[in-house]
Amino acid sequence: MTDPHLRSVISERRQLINLAYRLLGSLAEAEDVVQETYLRWYALPERQRQEVAAPGAWLTTVASRICLDLLGSARARRERYVGEWIPEPLPDRSEWLGGPSPADPADRVTLDESISMAFLVVLDSMTPAERVAFVLHDVFRYSFAEVAEIVGRTPAACRQLASSARRRIRTAQGPSGTRHAEVIRDFKRAWETQDIETLIGLLDPNATATADSGGLAPAFLHPINGGERIARAWIEIAARSPEVRLLERTVNGQPGLVAQLADTIVSVYAFDIADNRITRIWAIRNPEKLSLWAAD
Numbered sequence: 001m002t003d004p005h006l007r008s009v010i011s012e013r014r015q016l017i018n019l020a021y022r023l024l025g026s027l028a029e030a031e032d033v034v035q036e037t038y039l040r041w042y043a044l045p046e047r048q049r050q051e052v053a054a055p056g057a058w059l060t061t062v063a064s065r066i067c068l069d070l071l072g073s074a075r076a077r078r079e080r081y082v083g084e085w086i087p088e089p090l091p092d093r094s095e096w097l098g099g100p101s102p103a104d105p106a107d108r109v110t111l112d113e114s115i116s117m118a119f120l121v122v123l124d125s126m127t128p129a130e131r132v133a134f135v136l137h138d139v140f141r142y143s144f145a146e147v148a149e150i151v152g153r154t155p156a157a158c159r160q161l162a163s164s165a166r167r168r169i170r171t172a173q174g175p176s177g178t179r180h181a182e183v184i185r186d187f188k189r190a191w192e193t194q195d196i197e198t199l200i201g202l203l204d205p206n207a208t209a210t211a212d213s214g215g216l217a218p219a220f221l222h223p224i225n226g227g228e229r230i231a232r233a234w235i236e237i238a239a240r241s242p243e244v245r246l247l248e249r250t251v252n253g254q255p256g257l258v259a260q261l262a263d264t265i266v267s268v269y270a271f272d273i274a275d276n277r278i279t280r281i282w283a284i285r286n287p288e289k290l291s292l293w294a295a296d
Contacts, residue, residue, distance in 0.1 A: 025087030071128035082215030092250035117270035134165030203227030214286035
């Protein structure tokens with residue numbers, strides 16, 4: 001018998017991918033979560049599926065709980081990870097798979113403020129419960145009663161979790177600037193010409209640079225702190241790899257850079273900017289996190 005909920009169930013895929021990516025910071029893991037969610041749906045007896053009044057709510061609840069379990073085990077997995085862990089970077093939707101009409105699931109993630117690298121990094125610093133409560137309520141607009149049902153806590157406890165997460169977000173956010181793309185373009189030009197003075201001027205004195213290679217590509221293992229130290233490190237990178245091309249690309253909805261070697265994207269750079277100076281650089285070098293990125 002055909003599943004009467006089939007159309008509504010399939011239509012929830014976009015929402016589930018969006019949710020799971022924000023919770024886990026990995027599109028690959030988000031896809032696995034959604035697949036597992038659908039497997040659990042179709043593992044239900046047919047009569048039980050027909051009795052579900054709101055399949056979308058059922059799917060969201062299951063996906064959120066799977067993510068909550070994964071977040072709970074992430075600490076142990078991160079301890080085995082070589083170097084720093086950074087969320088998987090996403091290209092602009094029009095750049096996914098090199099075409100204007102991206103294939104599933106690449107077009108499933110809506111690029112907005114809640115998917116910027118800075119936002120995802122702050123989410124990653126939260127406890128699993130904080131992260132789930134905040135994303136479900138503040139990003140996806142679920143009521144605290146609905147969030148409580150999903151995370152297994154009281155609505156009041158979920159309100160406190162979201163409030164705590166909100167404070168973390170506010171603390172991490174600096175003053176906004178209006179020259180984001182221009183600053184990145186100037187940084188690219190100075191990096192290519194090895195103009196260290198300009199690089200230093202574009203970087204906040206207290207800037208931090210973090211690289212993620214997973215031990216699968218050359219990269220500095222620990223964050224570099226200080227604008228001048230970062231500038232000197234980036235000059236060394238340019239001197240070591242003169243054959244690498246730098247390209248301006250959209251990274252998680254924000255202006256960023258990619259490094260292309262021959263026909264392969266070998267690095268993706270995301271930035272955070274305040275008062276028109278770069279405060280954070282995230283360099284993703286792990287090739288397993290660059291599968292969506294196609295060279296020009």
